[in-house]
Amino acid sequence: MHKQELMIVDKLEKPVIPDNWDYDESVEKTIQIINKWKNITVEFLNELYIAREKLKKERGRGPLQGSKYRARLPETKGDD
Numbered sequence: 001m002h003k004q005e006l007m008i009v010d011k012l013e014k015p016v017i018p019d020n021w022d023y024d025e026s027v028e029k030t031i032q033i034i035n036k037w038k039n040i041t042v043e044f045l046n047e048l049y050i051a052r053e054k055l056k057k058e059r060g061r062g063p064l065q066g067s068k069y070r071a072r073l074p075e076t077k078g079d080d
């Protein structure tokens with residue numbers, strides 16, 4: 001991880017560690033979270049691809065090239 005990513009992780013509230021934690025349940029839960037994340041990522045990439053192709057055809061340019069579009073994106077520390 002990069003230093004900036006580690007700083008973000010350090011600022012997260014730590015979860016409560018349960019007394020009755022079960023390894024197999026934790027593995028299953030983690031697999032479900034990863035699968036959900038992968039699906040969201042694929043959906044996100046598909047939407048970006050569709051938007052790019054439509055904008056190229058309709059406007060003759062790529063997506064998010066104007067400041068009005070960038071202003072709608074969430075800011076991330078370290079963006080220059």
